[in-house]
Amino acid sequence: MDDPSQIVQAALLARESPSYFPQILSSVLDVALVRANNNELSSKVLLACVSFIHSAFVTNKFDINLRKSNSHLLLPLLEKLLINDKPSISTLIVQKSLEIYYSIYNFIFNYLINNPLKEIWNKLSNLNNYLIDKLYTSYPLNPLNKHNDLNRSIGCKLAILKLIHSIILTQLPNNNSIIPSNHPFLYNSSINNQAHSLIDFLFNYINNPIIHSTLIFSTILSILMSLFKLKSQLISNKLLNFILSYESQFKFSNYFNKLLKNILLSKFNDRLDKILLSLLLNRGFIDKDLPLKSRFSKKLSYMIDESIKYKKNLLDYKDNLKEDPNHPIFFNESSIPLNLNYKSLFSLIDPNYDTKDDNTNSLNVSSLDPNLRNNLIIESLKNVSNDDLNYALSIIINRCFNYKNKLQEENKETDNQVNINIQEQQQIQEQSQIQNESDYQQNIIKSSLSPPPIHESHSPVIIHSPSPPPQSFELPTPSILKDSDKELQINHLLSSPNEISINYIIRLITRGININTIYSNKLRELLFNYFKENDLKQNIDNIIIWLNEEYYSSFIVNKTNINNYLIYTNKIIDSILPFIENNDRNLIIRLLSELPYLNDEIILKLKSLCMDPLRNKMIFQVILYLIMFKPPVLNSCLNLIKLVKQDALNVNDENLSNQCDNYLSKYSK
Amino acid sequence: MDDRQDLRFCTVCASNNNRSMEAHKVLRDAGYTVRSYGTGSAVRLPGPSINKPNVFPFGTPYTEIMKVLEGQGIKVHKNNGVLEMTVRNMNIKKAPERWPYFNQPPQKLPEDEHPGFQNELDFEIVITCEERCFDNVVEDFLARNYFDPMEINNKVHVFNVEIRDDHESAQLGGKAILELANNLSNLYKESIENVEKFQIWEDQIEDVITDWQEKYKNFPILYSLCYH
Known part of the structure; x- marks a missing residue:
């Protein structure tokens, strides 16, 4: 079933001959799971599978008993498709899966009453918690900002709201004794409490300070009207108070919406509130409570007046719009890049x-x-x-x-x-061996509908090659910019640095804005000062990273006349050497060995330490390391030792002179 | 609903004679599957004088209405456009139909008169032509949610495009409604044709409404999502 049309044919067959439904469902589930496991989350085949299940379980095209008895089989696929943070998944598939889930929730719950399978209940609970948490996000889409995310992926949000409705109705039945008292893990009290908390959740959600999309607002009102009938005692006070107190001008409008869109949303939501006021007044819902009726009448008159006031010029309503003081700053504040570029x-x-x-x-x-x-x-x-x-x-x-x-x-x-x-x-090879040995004939329908085997048994074993890694970022082609007279105000970049920002700044200097010398040199100086003021030794890792990046930029990419690598390597060495102690041997070895390029000038800077009687033993070990493991600097080291020997003779330091002779005799060949 | 290849429409006004029928015609001629209703208690048409309107029960065939109008003198009704309107209606369907209010006796044509619909509420989009009608339709859906609380599976997007109840305004309003329908239909079709697309049409309905309202400032719009 690699072709969506085969799924459609299977669906037709299932509708014409319901006795085949369980087998066809099983095959479709297998195909869908294979696609889901292979991360083909937007494929037409997966959509066809989910659409078949949707038409079977949501649109009531199949007998209720067939749906009841097969609902729990859908759970693994739904879990795979719904608990999924992969942005590549089709929103339509998620929405359909959610609609399937809320349609079968009561079937699975009732199935668990008679078949106490804790594992299924755990899956159900996990799925519920996961999905309800997603109501405040843009699930399954990547986030953008807190205002827009509330009104994105609306189809999925509506389905999650319907799921909440379904959970409340299922777990808060009129007859509380639906769960036997000896059930191993379903307890009436906790199940009812969950449903009660979901009612509170619904009211909290609709009372969100940021104005809801009318699609969401009207869906919640429809759900509340349904619950008003079925769970009147739990809902009525909250619902009536909500209708009385709601006014969209008390809500923050979406910061990034067009003005007209914000005005229209307010108008639409207020209109719905007005219609509900009218419905409850005119159909006798609150006739017995005269004070309440009077409040409803007053509010209705007020709402009518308000709608008349803005009828002539809708834009006059803009004075009523409230801006959120904590509105998002950028439209796309997502911490996840939408694409890999x-x-x-x-x-x-x-x-x-x-x-x-x-x-x-x-x-x-x-x-x-x-x-x-x-x-x-x-x-x-x-x-x-x-x-x-x-x-x-x-x-x-x-x-x-x-x-x-x-x-x-x-x-x-x-x-x-x-x-x-x-x-x-x-496993396939083992199974094929077993099958070859027996006369077993597969069911014809099953075989025609089952997913194609991953590999033919007679074919050589083919391991799925790993999917290629996402496209790597490519560096933009550097180009030289003219210097600008305007000075860049960037001091704040290092006002509160951390590991992340330092790495970022290093990249920015050497790869990002290196084409503009004003920015990059200013940042280099700031970075150097930062290291200098904040203990060079502690920052040795970052210093090495930085200087390596500078080397790459100066020697390989740009090859400019001004060699920032040498400038800052010299500066760093000059700044760090006076503070090197005997116990810093490893640190200085590490610095000198990991710097990609050392010249005579840099090596000669070690001379002051060689002449220091307290530290010369340590620095000779460093020089020995360089001689042994860094052949390109051998001659520079020998030159250094010769100079040190000359100075030692001048100050009559026999020990130092002997030590130099020792090194020279051993390595100057 | 998402399995459908295109949206189905229902146009609504007070009497199912002028505005909803003009929109019905325009949408039908554009190739949409459409039906129409009136939300009033009866069909009210201009009579021989202002204080003597013609009142017909819903379900009265347009041919019958035509006969009554002709009996009152062609000149009067030709001037106000009612005659032309009724001739147009006769070419669209047999009789004006009343909105199928919950728990009220139906005043509509048999379902086989409406190819493409399986029942009286089998559509995805309702476009009313007057705020009063919008209120009636949304209130009816909310009442259904209360009185039939387990049936909230089908979504209906209800719009109101406010149009004055005269022949000329109805024609202008019909064109505006057609553009709204086209925009919604394109959005819907684009959404179901591109599985890989990560935004589905419901996310963009309010943007479509806003853009439409910017263009048609003289036709104030209302919107709600209802369930039955």
């Missing part, structure tokens, strides 16, 4: 934003004239506040780290998949 790593604007008049989103910054780009960056940095810039950098750094972690995870998964495939191959 530089643009996604650095872009903080709406990824879907492109209008006739504004093509910022599709603008290729690297294609701009260097001077223009230069001025653009300087102006932007001048205008942005320190806090915003720091926040933006922290988002980008998090994206880098997420990307790195994702790569590591994918590598692990690939390794695991290879192992699983080897095991599967072994």
Whole structure:
């Protein structure tokens, strides 16, 4: 069943001959699970499988007994598709899976009453908790910002709300004795408590300070109306108070929405509130409570007046809109890059934003004239506040780290998949051997509908090659920019540095903005000062990383006249040598051995330590290490020793002179 | 609902004669599957004088209505456009139908008169043409949620496009409704055709509404999602 049309045919067969339904369902589940396990989460075959299950269990096209008895079989697939943080999954598949889940929830729950399988109950509970937590996120989409995420992936949110409705109805039945008192893990009290807390959750959710999309708002009201009938005692006070107190002008509007959209959302939600007020008043729901009825009448009159007030000019309503004081700063604040490219790593604007008049989103910054780009960056940095810039950098750094972690995870998964495939191959080979030895005939229908074997038994064992790693980031082609007169205000970058920001700054200096000497030199100086003021020895790791990056940039990529590597290596050595103690032998060995290039000038800086009677023993060990393990600096070391010997003779230091002779006789060949 | 290849529409006004029927015609001519209702208690049409409107029960065939109008003098009804409107309606369906209010006797044509629909509420989009009708429709759905609480599986997107109840406004409103329907339909089809697309159409409905309202400022819009 590699073709979606085969799934459609299977669905037709199941509808025409319901007796085949269990077999067809089993085969479709197998196919879907294979696709899900192979991370083909947006494939048309998987969608066809999920659509078949959706039509069978959601749209009531099959007998209820068939649905009841087979519901629990869907759980592994639903778990695989729903507990999934992979952004590659199709939103439509997730939404359909959610709709299937809420449609079968009561079937599985009732199945558990008669078949106390703790494992299934645990899966059910995990799935419920996971999904309900996702209501405040953009699940399954990547996040953008807290305002927009509330109203993204709406279809999935509506399905999760319906799931809550389903859980409440299932776990809070009118007849409390539905679960036998001797059930090993389902207890009426805890099951009811869960449902009660979900009712509170629904009211908390609808009372969110940021205005809801009308789709979500109206769905919650429909659910509450249903619960109002079925669980009147639990709902009525809360619902009536909510309807009385709701007014969209008390809600924060979405910071990134168009003004008109915010106005329309407020208008739509208020209209729904007005309709509910009218319904409850006119259909006698609150006739017995006269004070309440009077409050409802007053509120209704007020809402009618308000709607008339803004009927002539809708935009007058804008004065009622409230801005969230803690609104998001950037549209795309996601710590996960949407795609694996530089643009996604650095872009903080709406990824879907492109209008006739504004093509910022599709603008290729690297294609701009260097001077223009230069001025653009300087102006932007001048205008942005320190806090915003720091926040933006922290988002980008998090994206880098997420990307790195994702790569590591994918590598692990690939390794695991290879192992699983080897095991599967072994099992298939074993099974084929057994089958060849017996006269077993597979059921014809089953065989025609079952997924194709991963490998033919007579074929040689083929291990699925690991999927290629995601495309690596490519460095942009460096180009030389003219110096700008404008000074860059970047001191705040190192105002509160940490491991992440230092790494980021090192990359920025050597790979990011190295094409502009004003920015990069300013940052180099700041970075050097930072190391100097914050104990060079403690920062030796970062210093080595930095100087290696500088070497790469100065010697390999740019080959400029000004060699930043040598400038800052000299500065670092000059700054660190006066503070080297005898117990820092390993540290200085490490520094000198891991620096990619040392010249005479750098090696000669060790002379002062050689002349120091307290530290010369340690530094000679360092020189010995360089002689032994760093052949390119052999001559420089011997020159150094010769100079030290000359100075030793001048000051009549016989011991030092002998030590130099010893080294020279041994290695100067 | 997501398995359907396109959306189905229902247009609604007070009498199922002028605005909803014009929108019905426009949408039908554009190739959409569409039906229409009126939410009032009866079909009210202009009569020989202002204080003598013509009142017909829902279900009265348009041919019958035509006969009554002709009996009252063609000149009067030709001037106000009612005659032309009724001729148009006769070419669309047999009789005006009342919105199928929950627990009220149906005043509608048999279902086989509406190919493409399996029952009276078998559509995804309702477009009303007057706030009062929008309120009636949404209130009916909310009442269904209360009185039939287990049946909240089917989604219906309800819109109101406010149109004055005269022949000319109905024609202008019909064009605006067609554009709204086209935008919604394109969004829906794009969503089901591209499985890989990570945003589905419901995420963008409010943007479509906003863009439409920016263009048609003279037709104030309302929106709600309902269930039955």
